[in-house]
Every structure is written in structure tokens, then in C-alpha cells.
Amino acid sequence: MTTLTKKTLSHLDWLESEAIHIMREVAGQCANPVLLFSGGKDSICMLRIAEKAFRPGRFPFPLMHIDTGHNYQEVVDFRDQRAAELGERLIVRSVEDSMARGTVVLKSADESRNKHQSVTLLEAIEEFGFDACIGGARRDEEKARAKERIFSFRDEFGQWDPKNQRPELWDLYNARAFKGENIRVFPISNWTEFDVWQYIEREALELPSIYFAHQRRIVRRQGGMLPVTDVTPARPGETVETVQVRFRTVGDITCTAPVESDADTIAKIIAETATTTITERGATRLDDQTSDASMEQRKKEGYF
Amino acid sequence: MSAIEKLPAVDNGLLRFLTCGSVDDGKSTLIGRLLFDSKTILADTLCAIERTSKKRGMDAIDLSLLTDGLQAEREQGITIDVAYRYFTTGTRKYIIADAPGHEQYTRNMVTAASTADLAIILIDARKGVLTQTRRHSYLTHLVNIPHLVVAINKMDLVDYAQDVFNTIMADYLEFAAKLGIEDVRFIPLSALNGDMVVDRGERLDWYQGPTLIEVLEAADTDHTAHAEPLRFPVQYVCRPQDSANPELHDYRGFMGRVESGVIAVGDAVSVLPAGRESRVKAVQINGQSLERAFAEQSITVLLDDEIDISRGDMIVRTGELPNVTKQIDAMLCWLAESPLDARRTYLIRHTTRETKAKLAAIEFRMDINAIEHQGAERLAMNDIAKVSFKLAQPIFADRYSDNRATGAFIVIDETTNNTVGAGMIV
Numbered sequence: 001m002t003t004l005t006k007k008t009l010s011h012l013d014w015l016e017s018e019a020i021h022i023m024r025e026v027a028g029q030c031a032n033p034v035l036l037f038s039g040g041k042d043s044i045c046m047l048r049i050a051e052k053a054f055r056p057g058r059f060p061f062p063l064m065h066i067d068t069g070h071n072y073q074e075v076v077d078f079r080d081q082r083a084a085e086l087g088e089r090l091i092v093r094s095v096e097d098s099m100a101r102g103t104v105v106l107k108s109a110d111e112s113r114n115k116h117q118s119v120t121l122l123e124a125i126e127e128f129g130f131d132a133c134i135g136g137a138r139r140d141e142e143k144a145r146a147k148e149r150i151f152s153f154r155d156e157f158g159q160w161d162p163k164n165q166r167p168e169l170w171d172l173y174n175a176r177a178f179k180g181e182n183i184r185v186f187p188i189s190n191w192t193e194f195d196v197w198q199y200i201e202r203e204a205l206e207l208p209s210i211y212f213a214h215q216r217r218i219v220r221r222q223g224g225m226l227p228v229t230d231v232t233p234a235r236p237g238e239t240v241e242t243v244q245v246r247f248r249t250v251g252d253i254t255c256t257a258p259v260e261s262d263a264d265t266i267a268k269i270i271a272e273t274a275t276t277t278i279t280e281r282g283a284t285r286l287d288d289q290t291s292d293a294s295m296e297q298r299k300k301e302g303y304f
Numbered sequence: 305m306s307a308i309e310k311l312p313a314v315d316n317g318l319l320r321f322l323t324c325g326s327v328d329d330g331k332s333t334l335i336g337r338l339l340f341d342s343k344t345i346l347a348d349t350l351c352a353i354e355r356t357s358k359k360r361g362m363d364a365i366d367l368s369l370l371t372d373g374l375q376a377e378r379e380q381g382i383t384i385d386v387a388y389r390y391f392t393t394g395t396r397k398y399i400i401a402d403a404p405g406h407e408q409y410t411r412n413m414v415t416a417a418s419t420a421d422l423a424i425i426l427i428d429a430r431k432g433v434l435t436q437t438r439r440h441s442y443l444t445h446l447v448n449i450p451h452l453v454v455a456i457n458k459m460d461l462v463d464y465a466q467d468v469f470n471t472i473m474a475d476y477l478e479f480a481a482k483l484g485i486e487d488v489r490f491i492p493l494s495a496l497n498g499d500m501v502v503d504r505g506e507r508l509d510w511y512q513g514p515t516l517i518e519v520l521e522a523a524d525t526d527h528t529a530h531a532e533p534l535r536f537p538v539q540y541v542c543r544p545q546d547s548a549n550p551e552l553h554d555y556r557g558f559m560g561r562v563e564s565g566v567i568a569v570g571d572a573v574s575v576l577p578a579g580r581e582s583r584v585k586a587v588q589i590n591g592q593s594l595e596r597a598f599a600e601q602s603i604t605v606l607l608d609d610e611i612d613i614s615r616g617d618m619i620v621r622t623g624e625l626p627n628v629t630k631q632i633d634a635m636l637c638w639l640a641e642s643p644l645d646a647r648r649t650y651l652i653r654h655t656t657r658e659t660k661a662k663l664a665a666i667e668f669r670m671d672i673n674a675i676e677h678q679g680a681e682r683l684a685m686n687d688i689a690k691v692s693f694k695l696a697q698p699i700f701a702d703r704y705s706d707n708r709a710t711g712a713f714i715v716i717d718e719t720t721n722n723t724v725g726a727g728m729i730v
Contacts, residue, residue, distance in 0.1 A: 008317040008525055009600055011397040015318070020602035021561045024539040028615045028656060052590040053559070053602070056552055057544040139388050146387045165385065167411055167639045169418040169726045172653050172714045176721035190399055192390050 012199055019046075019187035020053040021171060022150060026132055026185050027053075027060040029175040033132035033185075034125075037063040037090070039071075039079035039208055040250045042136030042188060045196055047086065048203050049187060061134065062089040066121050068113040069096040070231050070253040078208040093124040110231075114252040122158045125182055132175060132183040140192040150189050151175050154182045193248070197273050201266045213246045213264040224257045316396040317525050322416045322449065324403055324440040325426030330457045334426065334495035335389060335402055338517070341502035342391045386416045396521055410672070410686040411639040413440065414726055417447035418712070422523050424453045424516070429462045429492070433475045439672045441476075445483050446635060446688065446728065448705055451523050452488045455516060460494040464507045483675065491516055532599070533624035534565035534573070535702070535710050537655035538617045542604065557588070557604040558613055560656070563709035565621070567605065568596035572622040575613055576700045581622055582609040616657040618700045626700040626710055631664070633730050635704075636683070636691045640717065640724035644683040650724070652695065654713040659697035661715070666691050690730070704728035 009017065026033050035050065037043045050059050063083055067076070083090035095113045098104040103123065104116045125133065139146045149165050151173045166174055175183045188196070200207065217228040219238040225245065226232055231253055234240050245258035246269070263269040325331035389400040401416035417423065423444040427437055444452060454476055462468045469492045480488060491500055492511050499505030502517045514522070542557035567573075571584045586606040587594045597603045605619060613619075620626065638644055644663065652661040667690040669680035683689055704711025715725030 009598075010315050011318040011392075014600060017561060017600055017602040021539070024559055024602070025656075028540050054540075054542065055591055056549075056555060057542040057557070060540075140390050143387075146389065147385045162385065166723045167415050167714075167726065168723070169415050169714055170708065170712045171419070172712065174653065174714065174716055174721070174723045176716060178721065190388070190390070192392075194392070195397070 012195065012202060015188070015191055015195055016049060016052065016199070018171075018190065019049045022173070022185060022187040023050055023053040023134065025151075025171075025173050026134055026175065029173070030132040030183070032128070032130055033061040033134060034064045034091070034128065034130045035059070035061050035134040036065070036136070037079065037083070038065055038136075038251070039075040039082070040136070041196055041200060041207060041211060042138065044082070044205055044207060045188060045191075045199055045203075046134070046136045047082065048199075048205055051086070059086075059088050062091055064091040064093065064124060064133075066117045066124065067092050067094045067096075068117060068252045069094055070113055072208070072210055072250060072253060074210050075208045075250050078206075082206075091124070091128070093120050093127075095120045098123060110254075112252060112254040114255045117252075118158060125158075130182070131177055132185055134185045134187065136188055137186045138191050138193075138196075139186075139189050148186070148189070150186055152184045152186065153177065154184055156180045158182065160184075194270075194273055197266065197270045201270060207266075208250065210247045210250060210258075211269070213244050213261050213268075215242055216245045216258060217241070218243050218245065218258065225260070226257055227253065229253055316521070318397045318399065319422060319520060319523055319525055320399045320401065320420050321422040321424060321520065322401045322403055322413075322420040322444070323424045323426065324413060324444070325436075325457075329426040329428050330495045331402070331426050334424075334455065334457065334493075334501065335400055337495045337498055337501045338398075338400070339389065339391050341498060342393055342517070386412050393517065393521060398520065410439075410443065410688075411637065411726075413443050414447060414637045414639075417444055417449055418726070420444075420447075420449050421525050422451040422453065422520070423449045424455050427454060427456050427472060427476075429456050429458045429468055429472065432472045433479065435673045437476070438479060438675060441480060441485065442483060442670075442672050442675055445485050446637075448708065448728075450487070452485060453516070453519055454488060454490045456490060456492050457495055459492045459499065459508065460497050464492070464494075464499075466492075466510045469511075479675075489513070489519060491519065532564040532707065533626075533702075534567055534571075534619070534621040535563040535626065535655075535700075535707065536560055536567060536605065536619040537563060537657070537700075537709075538613055538615055538619065539656050541614060555606075556610070556613075557606055558619065559602075559604050560619075561602045562597050562599050563655070564599050564707055565624075566596055566598055567603075567619070569593075573607070573619050574622045574625065575607075575611055576618045576620065576625070576628060577698055578611075578617075580609075580611045582607040582611055584608075616655075618655065618657075620700070626702050628698050628700055630695045630698050631692065632695065632699070632701060632713075632727075633667075633690070633692045634713070634727040635670075635730060636689055636715070636728075637726045638683040638685055638687045638689075638724065639726060640722060641685050642717075642724075643685075644725065646682075649718075651716040651718055652693065652699070652713050652727075653716060654699045654701065655710060657697070657699055659695045659699060661693045661695050664692040664694045691727075693727075701729050703730060705730075 065079055095104055095116050098120045104119050149168045153166055177183050217240050218225045219228055219234045219240055228234050228240055243260055244262055246261040247258050249256055263272045323331050387402045391398050401420055403413040403416035425440050456469055456472050473490045492508055493500035499508050500515045504515055537560055538558045539560040542559055544552045544555055569584050574581050585608045587597050588604040646663045650661050652659055666680050668677040669687055669689040671678050672688055680689055702710040711729045713727045714723050717724045
């Protein structure tokens with residue numbers, strides 16, 4: 001026996017422990033929470049954290065994906081496979097159903113459905129009566145997020161009011177909400193993209209194949225690359241090239257762009273991330289470039 | 305040995321720090337400088353702030369734009385809410401809580417301070433110790449941040465003069481002594497030019513002490529150096545009875561985070577509030593057994609005896625009991641626009657426990673500008689006061705100065721569900 005009474009946790013151990021603590025607070029404070037799982041790398045980390053938080057028990061919440069209908073098949077397959085392996089319940093609600101109901105109306109057929117996920121999410125929250133949604137957003141992703149609480153209150157319309165946030169002190173989280181209101185919870189708020197990759201490596205987490213370098217048909221548009229797919233065809237005059245790429249984020253096809261890369265292992269991705277010169281959203285999210293305040297605007301309107 | 309214990313000390317952990325100062329002290333520039341010189345700022349972010357700098361008619365890149373967050377703030381050119389920033393030096397990860405300095409935002413500063421291991425107080429070398437310096441110092445002391453660094457900034461505007469630095473240091477030490485602040489470091493710097501932030505620069509040769517980043521790298525992240533009593537508030541109870549695995553039929557795991565001290569297999573423990581005694585049968589993380597777990601680790605505890613334990617209970621070492629009490633004295637920071645109403649019942653959340661509470665008395669209000677006690681009948685937003693509360697249920701408390709986790713509580717208004725107060729038990 002040693003007399004050791006204190007030790008410094010590595011930064012990953014600290015971040016993991018904080019995230020487990022947050023998930024258990026949700027389980028302890030909320031009657032009917034749900035964990036949003038897209039098959040993306042951040043939500044894959046969230047599932048590992050949930051295992052560490054609740055095994056050998058079942059998760060005290062189902063998993064849910066809001067599907068725009070424009071997701072890469074590899075990611076959708078991975079999502080289903082991962083939920084099955086864990087033996088946890090997966091709910092999928094689709095933006096296309098909201099379109100059929102008439103609650104989502106696209107301005108044009110080729111408008112991105114990404115921002116319309118908010119509507120479908122709110123409909124699903126109402127359908128199941130969820131009082132809390134756990135998500136994998138991080139504060140380093142975008143400057144509006146840098147100010148968001150870990151337990152973030154949303155009103156009946158799903159709106160975030162950045163000027164009227166609940167004070168959040170120590171780790172005494174306040175998840176109280178009235179019926180119809182909702183709390184969004186972000187257990188990996190304090191993680192950076194680099195932390196996520198380090199955690200994936202340490203925990204040997206499986207990822208959808210499109211995160212690794214592969215050959216893909218793309219066109220170059222507005223200084224970035226756009227994958228050529230059924231929903232994002234090449235425009236007249238554009239040259240289709242085949243390039244070695246990987247995705248740093250995965251989401252709706254219409255607004256998620258790959259980066260050129262030869263990194264075909266986690267270790268190579270980490271090395272690339274360590275030396276990269278473009279921030280994650282800047283490189284790959286076409287929807288955040290519209291204005292300086294675009295993420296803040298979408299969050300006010302109920303976006304995750 | 306489990307995987308977690310075997311992991312090599314690949315890094316020096318994580319340090320959370322707070323920066324306090326007003327718009328004019330160059331706080332945003334300092335944070336920008338830390339991010340910039342530690343190579344955390346990436347190309348596209350740099351391009352974006354370069355564009356904005358030009359749009360506003362500036363020649364050089366305005367590093368303060370990096371911490372510019374919300375739309376309203378950009379319009380007003382001020383910081384209205386705590387923002388969190390991240391950087392790493394390769395050996396340590398940092399979380400910066402960027403707290404606004406304006407008087408009306410005391411609550412944000414207390415919020416940012418509550419999770420910080422270290423505070424940087426910025427002083428403009430041309431202005432010296434101001435009322436707001438005293439206010440920030442009082443608040444960091446109140447929230448008991450272990451390490452305090454006074455950064456005397458804008459040395460470039462006073463010709464890097466050593467006597468300016470010395471005078472401010474002497475002024476500061478005089479009032480710090482009155483507050484009881486002991487551990488404080490002074491660093492002269494120019495965030496604008498980068499002197500003594502990450503690089504030493506060439507204009508402050510008379511200063512022999514560490515740079516700001518050296519202080520951050522070396523700061524101890526333990527909340528208290530001495531051995532603390534075990535405090536394990538139960539967050540959630542795991543009973544996987546429906547599992548197909550018959551071994552789990554009697555499994556009862558008490559899940560939570562070790563808030564202080566150590567918990568080891570075989571330890572004699574008491575479970576509050578009932579005070580039932582048992583022994584630790586197992587300490588687990590994700591099904592793996594550990595011999596012991598330390599403060600800040602999220603774990604599952606199994607006990608030898610079948611005791612009825614639920615969320616809100618606390619496991620402690622037998623003989624090292626906290627104060628089990630229905631009456632608390634505390635320093636309270638009021639956070640809400642509607643004043644504290646002595647006639648009303650509030651909710652207090654303390655560790656994983658919640659209880660109804662009523663104000664019993666306001667002993668004094670703190671004038672945080674003059675650092676003086678005043679009489680008070682009521683408390684408005686941003687007021688700080690010594691109060692006492694009567695509680696409907698007992699809590700298991702330590703003094704905040706001994707233990708942050710079991711000394712802190714929040715006050716919730718049940719009619720709005722808002723967090724309206726932050727308390728520190730004395």
C-alpha cells in the first residue's frame with residue numbers, strides 16, 4: 001500500500017470524468033432525457049462516456065438521430081450497427097417526414113435541409129415528451145458556443161437566449177424546466193477537436209469509414225471542395241476530380257465538405273490535426289460562413 | 305492494475321484559469337496573445353479577424369477580436385458573458401474563463417471564478433490599483449481560487465519602467481494583506497507586444513521572475529495540498545436487475561465522483577444521512593475494478609452490506625464526518641434581477657442534494673468596492689452578503705474554505721426554475 005492520497009489526472013481522464021459526471025447528473029435530475037447520436041465522431045465519444053457512466057446497467061435514455069435524409073450511407077449504417085451492438089434503443093426521426101407534414105418548407109428543392117433539423121428535433125421532443133437532450137457540441141467549435149452553458153435552457157419554442165442564460169457555478173447544474181421547456185446538455189463542452197481524436201485513439205473507438213482517407217469525386221467551389229453526390233451534383237462548367245480526402249465532421253451532405261488528406265489511421269489523423277492550419281468548422285462547414293453570427297442566429301432559433 | 309492506473313503521465317493535466325479586468329486593461333488582447341503565441345489560432349480564424357480589424361480601420365491585427373463572441377457584444381464592443389477558451393502547450397491543457405469586468409456583471413465573475421484553479425488580475429500600468437482591482441481581488445479571494453497572479457499590463461506605455469511596477473506591487477500588497485490574500489505573484493508584461501506572456505521579450509530585462517506561461521505551466525492543480533477527508537456524494541444508483549446476467553441480479557452500484565480524498569477497497573465507510581456503516585467491496589470504472597480512486601474521478605462504489613442508498617446520500621470515511629446540519633451560515637452572491645425575498649421559500653442544491661430553504665438572517669452586506677460591511681434588509685442582483693438559511697432537510701457540509709465541493713451551494717427560485725444565488729458555507 002502506498003500513502004498516495006492525491007494524483008493529477010491526465011487531461012483526457014479529467015475531461016472524461018467531467019463528462020461522466022454531467023451524464024449522471026442528467027440521469028439523476030431529468031425524468032425523460034434522450035441522447036442525440038448521429039454516427040459522427042463526437043457522438044461516438046459520447047456513447048463511450050455513457051458506457052463508462054452507466055454500465056453494467058442500461059443507459060437511462062434512448063438514442064435519437066434527426067436524419068435529414070441527406071446523410072452518407074456509411075454513417076447511417078454505422079449508426080444502426082453501433083446502437084445494435086450496445087443493445088440500446090435508437091429513435092430516428094426524419095426531416096423528410098416534417099416536409100411531408102408541411103412543417104418544414106424548403107425555399108427551393110436544393111436548399112440545405114441542415115437548418116431544418118431544428119423543426120424535426122422540436123417535433124420529436126414534443127412527441128416523446130423529452131425534458132433533456134444530451135448532445136456532443138463543443139465550445140471550441142464556434143464562438144457562439146464558447147459562451148453556452150453545459151446545461152443550456154431552451155424555452156417552449158426551443159430558443160436559446162444568450163443574454164439571459166442561467167448562471168452555472170461550480171458543477172452544481174440546474175436542469176429544472178417546466179413542461180414543454182427543455183434542457184440541452186453538452187457533456188463534452190470543454191473538449192477540443194484534438195481531445196476528441198486523442199480520446200478516440202486511447203479508447204480504440206470505431207468510426208465510420210469516411211473519416212479516413214479515401215478516393216472521392218469532388219468539385220471545387222467557393223474555395224472549398226464539395227463532394228459530388230446525387231443531392232449535390234456538379235454544376236454546369238464545373239470539373240469533377242477524384243481526390244484523396246477525408247471528412248473532419250460528418251453531417252448533412254449538402255453542407256459538409258471533405259479536406260484533402262492521406263491520413264488513413266487515427267494516429268495519422270492526430271498528427272495532421274496537430275499541425276493543421278484551418279479550424280474544423282472553417283474547413284468543412286459551408287453553413288457557418290454566411291455571416292459572422294450565423295451559428296448564434298441558428299441557435300436562437302432552436303438549432304442544436 | 306487497471307488500464308486507468310497504468311496510463312503514463314503523458315501530460316501535466318488540465319488547468320482552469322480566470323482572467324479579470326475591464327475592456328481597457330487589455331484583457332482580450334492578453335488572451336489573444338496566449339492563443340496566438342501558443343499557436344492555437346488557426347489560419348482561417350486569423351484571416352477573419354484580420355478582415356474585421358481592417359474593416360474597423362486598424363493597421364495591425366486586433367488580437368482582442370479573438371474573444372469577441374456574441375452578436376450583441378460585437379455591436380457594443382464589450383464582453384457581456386463568460387466565454388470559455390482552450391489552448392494547449394503540449395504538456396498541459398488550459399481552459400480560460402474570460403469574465404467581463406463591468407460592475408453590473410459581478411455574477412459572471414463569480415460564475416467564472418467558481419471553477420478556476422488560478423486567477424489573473426490585470427492592472428493597467430498607467431492607472432495602478434483601481435476600485436475594480438480591489439473588487440476583482442475580493443471576489444477571487446471569496447471564491448477561494450488557490451493561485452493569484454497580478455499581471456501589470458501595458459508596460460510598453462510606461463517605458464517598461466521598473467519603479468512603476470514596484471509602486472503598483474507595493475500598493476497592491478498593502479490592500480491584499482487586509483483581505484488576507486497571501487499567495488500572489490506579480491508579472492510585468494505587454495500583451496500588445498508579447499513581452500513576458502509566452503516569450504520574455506527584450507524590454508523587461510530588470511525582471512528576473514517567470515513569464516506568465518511559466519507560472520501557468522508550474523501551477524499546482526490540486527485544490528488543497530493536504531490530505532482531505534473522503535466525500536462521495538451519490539449521483540445515481542445502478543441496479544441492472546433486468547439483465548440476462550444472473551451475477552448482476554444483486555448488483556447495486558453507487559455512482560458518483562470522488563469530490564475529495566481517496567476511497568479504497570476495504571475502507572470503513574458511513575452513509576449519510578442514516579449513518580449506516582459498511583465496508584467498500586469494490587471500486588469500479590466501466591466494470592473494471594480499481595484498488596482505489598482519487599478526487600475528481602467518476603467511479604462506481606459497491607459496499608459489503610445491503611444498505612438502502614439513493615441519490616443525494618453521501619459516502620464518507622467512518623470517523624471523518626462532515627457537518628450534518630439544517631442551518632447554514634454562508635457568504636451569498638445574489639444573481640437574479642428580482643431581489644432575495646425573506647418571506648419566500650427557495651430551493652438549495654448542495655452536492656447531489658436538494659432541499660427547501662428559507663432565509664433566517666442577513667448579517668451584513670459586503671461593499672465590495674470599499675471592502676466594508678454594511679447593514680442590509682434586502683439583497684439585489686450582484687450583492688454579496690453574509691446570511692443564514694434554515695433548511696427543510698439536512699445537508700452534509702464542510703466549510704467552503706476547507707472543501708469547495710461540500711462547501712458550495714446554489715439557490716434556485718422554484719417559480720422560475722432560475723439559479724438565483726451562489727453560496728459558500730462559512
